[in-house]
Each structure stands twice: as C-alpha cells, then as structure tokens.
Amino acid sequence: MDLNSGKPIEITDKDLFDRYLKKYPPYISEFTFTNLFMWRNYYNFFFIEYKEHIILFSYDYLKDRKKPINTDSKNYIYMFPPIGPNPDNIILELFEAIGNLEIHRVPEDICVILKKNDKFSKLNLECIEDHNNWDYVYDKEEITNLVGNKYRQNRRWLQKFISSYNYEFQLLTGNLVEKCKELQLEWCIMRACTEDESLEAEQNAIYEALNNFDILGFSGGLLCVDNKCAAYTFGEMLNETTLVIHIEKAHMEYEGSYQAINNFFLKNCCTNATYVNREQDLGIEGLRRAKESYKPIRMVKKNIIFQRKRENKTQ
Numbered sequence: 001m002d003l004n005s006g007k008p009i010e011i012t013d014k015d016l017f018d019r020y021l022k023k024y025p026p027y028i029s030e031f032t033f034t035n036l037f038m039w040r041n042y043y044n045f046f047f048i049e050y051k052e053h054i055i056l057f058s059y060d061y062l063k064d065r066k067k068p069i070n071t072d073s074k075n076y077i078y079m080f081p082p083i084g085p086n087p088d089n090i091i092l093e094l095f096e097a098i099g100n101l102e103i104h105r106v107p108e109d110i111c112v113i114l115k116k117n118d119k120f121s122k123l124n125l126e127c128i129e130d131h132n133n134w135d136y137v138y139d140k141e142e143i144t145n146l147v148g149n150k151y152r153q154n155r156r157w158l159q160k161f162i163s164s165y166n167y168e169f170q171l172l173t174g175n176l177v178e179k180c181k182e183l184q185l186e187w188c189i190m191r192a193c194t195e196d197e198s199l200e201a202e203q204n205a206i207y208e209a210l211n212n213f214d215i216l217g218f219s220g221g222l223l224c225v226d227n228k229c230a231a232y233t234f235g236e237m238l239n240e241t242t243l244v245i246h247i248e249k250a251h252m253e254y255e256g257s258y259q260a261i262n263n264f265f266l267k268n269c270c271t272n273a274t275y276v277n278r279e280q281d282l283g284i285e286g287l288r289r290a291k292e293s294y295k296p297i298r299m300v301k302k303n304i305i306f307q308r309k310r311e312n313k314t315q
Helices: 011-023 033-038 087-097 108-115 118-122 140-145 149-164 174-190 197-211 257-268 285-292
Strands: 046-050 053-058 077-079 101-107 125-129 135-139 167-171 219-225 228-237 242-250 275-277 298-300 302-307
Touching: 011 033, 011 053, 033 197, 033 242, 053 087, 087 101, 087 108, 087 118, 101 108, 108 125, 108 302, 135 140, 140 257, 140 275, 149 257, 167 257, 174 197, 174 219, 174 228, 174 242, 197 242, 219 257, 228 257, 242 257
Parallel strands: 077 101, 242 275
Antiparallel strands: 046 053, 053 077, 101 302, 125 302, 135 275, 135 298, 167 219, 219 228, 228 242
C-alpha cells in the first residue's frame, strides 16, 4: 500500500467515484462525489485505489485544522472509511501498514464488525462516537406534509411565508446558479464569514459546487420574492431511497424562508426518495435545534477509529 501514489480529487474523477458509490451504496452523507469534490480543498484530500477500494486521506487536516486524539504526534494521517466491498479489512491493513492515522466518519456497522476481529484488539484500536457528525434522517412524506402537533411550529412558519410574500420557486438550472451565488454572498456578508474560518470554508465549498453545477449533476431549488433571491438549497440522491441535502440557505429578511425552501424542494424534487438525510449539526446548538425540530426518525451514527498508545512498562 503506497499512499505516496495518491492524487488530489479532480472533477474528471467523477465517473470513477460514481461507479464505486453506485456499486457500494453509502448511507453516510459524506459519500457523494459532489460533497467530496466541494470540500476537497478544505480537507486537502488525496485518494488511491487499492484492492477494489477507494481510500481517501489527508496529510494536513489533523495538523492544520484539528488536533489528533493522540496529541503526542504531529504526523497523523486523516482518513475517511474506505469505499468498497470490505472496508473493515482495509482499515485493519491501514493500521498494520501505517499506524499513525485516524479514520473519521466511520459508520457504526463497520465498528461492530471490526470489534469481532482479533486484530482489532491486537492492534490496540479504539472506536469512539463522533456525535457531532451523526446524520439526521427523516421520513420524507412526514417532513413534506408537516401533519400533526409535533410539526406545528414548522407548519406555522411555512404558512407565514406563503401568506406574506409574492414568491416563485424554481428547480435549479444552470442559468439560475448566479442568483444562488448572489444570496450566498449576501448571507455571508451579514454573518461576517471572513471572520469565521468554518463559514468561509463553507462558502468556498458552495462556490466549488455551484461553479461545477452542470458536471456534478446535483439537484437544487431557488426561492425568490419579488424577483429577489430569498433562499436556495441543493442536494442529490445518496442511495436508492435517500435524498441528502448538502446546503440550505435563506435570507433572514423573509420570515419562514427556511421552512419554505425545504418544503418546496421536497415537493418538487427527487420524488422517488423515501427518506431525507439533512447531514450533521457539527455540535452547533442552533443547527441542532433546527434539525431536531423536524423530528428525525433515526440518526446515522459515525465514529472515529484510532490506535491507543501502549504504555511503556518499566522493569
């Protein structure tokens, strides 16, 4: 296994990733090519193909942006779980061959399988919950129709928007991309994105996706009030049953615009989806409240796998 042969993710790699993701359908929100491509520069991702798997890794992320769990080393490699038929076996090979690494966003079922393997304990590996990156999954019909008392507040905000504004909703096309960018820029100015590294990184990722809209092929929606962009969103099918929402932004000037863009997009896009994955809350309290308000039916649990340091025994 030679990570030195890794290459950066480029737009021309879409067909390769799509083939793997179609053959091995994911259920963690990170695993669409759109998501990996738009965030590639933030993580500084490289990848290799190895034994019918794609291995994604970064030499810099744990060094520059996030401290490794075992802070005594500055040379940890950051990874996502391998994409392929036997990610658990590849994970064990990675720790045997490299050692200084952490594998993030690992689905719960992979940890369950690994813990049954003798090599897991022999390598002194540990799998810990990464709660801030758990995905929220919803019943699409429920959060579209908003029936019942539990959706009362979201329903009120939606009705307030519908009754208050002269609006138009359109599914995203290439000639509407610039309107999304206009709102994104205004949204970022209001929230001082240049003073917040995470918001600035998100804006750059959004531009990467929108600038490559025609090639990436994701779906989106644009909501305008009196010809001014009030909200936009975009996402795509994660697997055969689940729509993943990558981005959702709305102008604070229009009350209920977040509820409206969510509702109109779900009614008009990806009608074959049964579930909606609205990604993680990143430990941000406001995001957590917003995602919990739609009453998820389950969480997609993700974990971090790392190698515990063995204590030196003195004689």
